[in-house]
Amino acid sequence: MREIRFTLNGEPVSIDVDPERMLLWVLRCDLGLTGTKYGCGEGLCGACTVIVEGEAVRSCQFPMSLAAGKEVITIEGLSTGGELHRLQKAFIENDAMQCGFCTSGMIMNAYGLLIRNPRPSRAEIVDAIEHNLCRCGTHQRIVAAIESASRQKEE
Numbered sequence: 001m002r003e004i005r006f007t008l009n010g011e012p013v014s015i016d017v018d019p020e021r022m023l024l025w026v027l028r029c030d031l032g033l034t035g036t037k038y039g040c041g042e043g044l045c046g047a048c049t050v051i052v053e054g055e056a057v058r059s060c061q062f063p064m065s066l067a068a069g070k071e072v073i074t075i076e077g078l079s080t081g082g083e084l085h086r087l088q089k090a091f092i093e094n095d096a097m098q099c100g101f102c103t104s105g106m107i108m109n110a111y112g113l114l115i116r117n118p119r120p121s122r123a124e125i126v127d128a129i130e131h132n133l134c135r136c137g138t139h140q141r142i143v144a145a146i147e148s149a150s151r152q153k154e155e
């Protein structure tokens with residue numbers, strides 16, 4: 001066990017944890033942030049995507065030793081002042097979900113895309129979410145939602 005400090009959704013966090021424990025389990029089980037989903041546990045589905053230092057990462061493959069001192073953002077940290085982020089609103093407006101299991105991972109991956117490329121082309125959006133899996137077949141609506149959000153004014 002080791003004390004690891006990091007920033008989570010803008011707040012400092014300190015936790016005694018096995019440095020090899022994956023960030024996904026710390027978020028879900030130790031800190032109660034269940035918006036980040038467990039899909040495959042092998043880095044293959046993207047359901048567990050969060051932002052670390054401005055980049056989308058798969059938290060099921062991200063040991064806590066790498067989180068030390070870093071800024072982590074989860075789906076719970078996207079809204080501000082009770083107002084949903086434009087990506088969250090666009091997913092709702094475009095009906096970009098059915099069961100919703102992939103949704104937070106999709107949104108966090110899209111959030112990472114908009115950080116590095118605020119006005120992505122449709123092809124760039126398709127490419128960015130290619131390896132986030134949706135078993136409900138809503139990829140086209142998800143692409144439309146991300147495109148819509150990217151065309152709105154930045155918050």
Ligand code: FES
Pocket residue numbers: 037038039040041042043044045046047048049058059060061
């Ligand atoms: S649960 Fe992490 S990629 Fe599937």
Ligand code: FES
Pocket residue numbers: 096097098099100101102103133134135136137138
């Ligand atoms: S909405 Fe069900 S997995 Fe994507």
